[in-house]
Amino acid sequence: xKLFKPQSVTSASRIRGVLEAFRDDVCESVGTDLKSLVVYGxxxxxxxxxxxxxxxxxxxxxxxxxxxxxxxLAAPIATATNKIPLSVMTLTPTELHSSCDVFPIKFQEMQLxxxxxxxxxxxxxxxxxxxxLRLRCxxxxxxxxxxxxxxxxxxxxxxxxxxxxxFDAHAHLICDMGACLMVxxxxxxxxxxxxxxxxxxxxxxxxxxxxxxxxxxISNSTTDREDVKSIYDRFMRLVEEASATIDKLEIE
Amino acid sequence: xxxxxSTRIKKICTCGKKYLxxxxxxxxxxxxxxxxxxxxxxxxxxxxxxxxxxxxxSVKIEISRVSCQDCERRKMRTxxxxxxxxxxxxxxxxxxxxxxxxVLVCAIWQSYLNETHFFLLYGCFLALCxxxxxxxxxxxxxxxxxxVIALGFIVVGAVRYSHDVTLGIQQFHGLRLMxxxxxxxxxxxxxxxxxxxxxxxxxxxxxxSNCSAAExxxxxxxxxxxxxxxxxxxxxxxxxxxxxxxxxxxxCGGCAG
Ligand SMILES: [Zn+2]
Ligand SMILES: [Zn+2]
Numbered sequence: 001x002k003l004f005k006p007q008s009v010t011s012a013s014r015i016r017g018v019l020e021a022f023r024d025d026v027c028e029s030v031g032t033d034l035k036s037l038v039v040y041g042x043x044x045x046x047x048x049x050x051x052x053x054x055x056x057x058x059x060x061x062x063x064x065x066x067x068x069x070x071x072x073l074a075a076p077i078a079t080a081t082n083k084i085p086l087s088v089m090t091l092t093p094t095e096l097h098s099s100c101d102v103f104p105i106k107f108q109e110m111q112l113x114x115x116x117x118x119x120x121x122x123x124x125x126x127x128x129x130x131x132x133l134r135l136r137c138x139x140x141x142x143x144x145x146x147x148x149x150x151x152x153x154x155x156x157x158x159x160x161x162x163x164x165x166x167f168d169a170h171a172h173l174i175c176d177m178g179a180c181l182m183v184x185x186x187x188x189x190x191x192x193x194x195x196x197x198x199x200x201x202x203x204x205x206x207x208x209x210x211x212x213x214x215x216x217x218i219s220n221s222t223t224d225r226e227d228v229k230s231i232y233d234r235f236m237r238l239v240e241e242a243s244a245t246i247d248k249l250e251i252e
Numbered sequence: 253x254x255x256x257x258s259t260r261i262k263k264i265c266t267c268g269k270k271y272l273x274x275x276x277x278x279x280x281x282x283x284x285x286x287x288x289x290x291x292x293x294x295x296x297x298x299x300x301x302x303x304x305x306x307x308x309x310s311v312k313i314e315i316s317r318v319s320c321q322d323c324e325r326r327k328m329r330t331x332x333x334x335x336x337x338x339x340x341x342x343x344x345x346x347x348x349x350x351x352x353x354x355v356l357v358c359a360i361w362q363s364y365l366n367e368t369h370f371f372l373l374y375g376c377f378l379a380l381c382x383x384x385x386x387x388x389x390x391x392x393x394x395x396x397x398x399x400v401i402a403l404g405f406i407v408v409g410a411v412r413y414s415h416d417v418t419l420g421i422q423q424f425h426g427l428r429l430m431x432x433x434x435x436x437x438x439x440x441x442x443x444x445x446x447x448x449x450x451x452x453x454x455x456x457x458x459x460x461s462n463c464s465a466a467e468x469x470x471x472x473x474x475x476x477x478x479x480x481x482x483x484x485x486x487x488x489x490x491x492x493x494x495x496x497x498x499x500x501x502x503x504c505g506g507c508a509g
Contacts, residue, residue: 013326016308020318020327039307047308100257111260112272115307118318129257178272186274187263187282187292194269194285 015043015056018083023117025076026060033069035093036061036119044113059110060090061122093122100126104133105140105179112178112190130183130251137179141243144169144176148236159225162232163216170213173239180246205241209234265290 023037041057062069070090080086091099100107111123148169155161177199178188184202189195200207212231216223223231259275265284273282278294303312306320313320319327 017327108260108272116304117307125259127257127259132257182272182274186277187271189285190270190272198285 012043012047015084018080019056019058019117022058022076022080022086025079026073027118029072029076030062030069033063034060034119035063036122037117038110038114038123039117040110040114040123042113044115055085055087058086058088060088061093061096061119062090063092065090065092096122097126100128101132102136104128104136105175108133108179108182109175133179134183134246134249134251137176137183138243138246140172140176141239141246144172145236145239145243148232148239152232152236156229157225159228160222162228163222166213166228166232166235167217169235169239170210173210173242176242180242180249183246183249183251199242203242203245205238205245207238209238261293263290263292 019039026034026037036059038059038061039056040059042054043056046054060073073088073090077086077088107123107126108128111126114123116122148165151165152162155165174192174195178195181188181195181198181202185198189198196207196210199205209231213235216228216231260272261275261278263271263273263282265271265286266288267284267286269284269286271282271284273292277292280292281289282292283289302315304315305311306313306317306323308319308323311320311322318324
């Protein structure tokens with residue numbers, strides 16, 4: 001039960017302060033075992049703007065990841081998570097480099113928006129293979145399609161639920177589109193709108209439905225059920241087309 | 253095991269649009285959305301670390317520095333602003349203690365008040381304090397409001413006394429305790445959600461997230477601040493249960509997938 005929520009929005013400068021204190025605490029507690037501390041994702045993307053409660057993602061690259069080292073991290077993480085919505089990922093440098101085959105999209109997304117708070121820049125020389133990127137992208141798109149259908153079967157009577165599913169899936173589709181572009185052209189724009197437009201141009205797939213979803217997001221009210229269903233249908237077709245295209249995409 | 257592949261470089265067009273480019277394309281031409289053609293920079297070998305970028309504003313700084321001068325100044329300002337926070341809490345605590353003592357004194361003054369009336373009056377003030385606590389959180393009123401109400405309680409007692417309306421309460425047994433601990437309740441009223449949050453957090457911990465990866469992936473608990481909006485970096489778990497099984501999102505903060 002939550003009686004009421006605090007109204008104050010976590011300001012960017014406050015988050016910076018907490019992150020800097022977190023860095024100092026982690027440096028102090030794990031010492032030379034800390035190879036790198038990287039902040040990535042939405043907070044870096046929206047630098048300067050007020051952070052509307054989005055999660056602050058942090059990657060800790062550690063020389064050792066045994067329970068003793070993790071124990072040392074517990075206190076700094078607890079202090080920081082009490083102040084900001086922090087999400088921490090811990091890896092060793094070897095794990096990071098050897099995981100590019102299984103998490104290529106995740107790492108590529110990280111490369112788009114990140115800052116090194118201390119230590120080496122471990123993200124700049126990650127080697128991501130196009131075939132892994134393509135495979136992962138195809139898997140994600142097909143997975144999304146299955147989930148979209150499952151969600152439709154479950155929620156087709158509620159336009160609010162369908163809308164929520166669409167908003168969620170939309171953000172992830174943009175990410176997949178970026179990966180598709182990287183596979184095909186070797187470059188992807190940073191801006192989400194540009195990603196969708198470039199994707200449409202490069203693959204000859206209409207992405208108008210994304211504009212409709214954006215409009216729905218902005219209007220912030222529940223759209224008519226039939227309208228939502230039609231948008232949902234168009235969105236499913238877009239994902240279907242995208243997954244079929246990436247399936248056939250040849251790697252040079 | 254990851255074999256082969258290529259690194260990525262960032263290219264900013266003159267129009268300001270940013271691109272992530274495969275390093276192999278270094279030296280080749282790329283086209284921006286704005287129409288202009290740019291040359292992709294060649295991937296430079298890691299510079300002999302003399303300088304690095306400030307993590308917040310990308311200004312070049314000496315390797316030994318943590319951030320640039322501007323950012324350090326900003327940090328100082330923020331920490332100064334933060335330092336005033338405990339001072340405010342301290343003030344509130346001292347107000348609470350003073351209030352407690354004053355209420356005790358007033359209680360003795362008010363000891364002639366009818367007991368039922370006194371309880372009613374006291375209950376009203378507690379309700380006001382509780383409401384004030386909610387307002388401080390929801391509408392953004394300062395916590396001082398709660399203190400004002402608490403002090404109002406005393407003022408009412410003082411006014412009653414000055415007007416000689418001190419009839420009533422003769423028995424002062426349990427009431428004394430209520431007067432003391434009641435003020436503590438008043439002081440704690442604004443933090444009721446934090447107290448409830450603590451209980452809530454513990455019960456939440458027993459529920460595992462939809463995403464199996466959350467069990468081992470990321471640590472994300474204990475935060476009691478503003479609500480978290482789903483989006484980049486959040487689990488691919490919609491309110492609608494879009495992600496019923498494992499998480500497949502690349503941008504998921506909860507797992508690397
Ligand atoms: Zn341009
Ligand atoms: Zn700076």
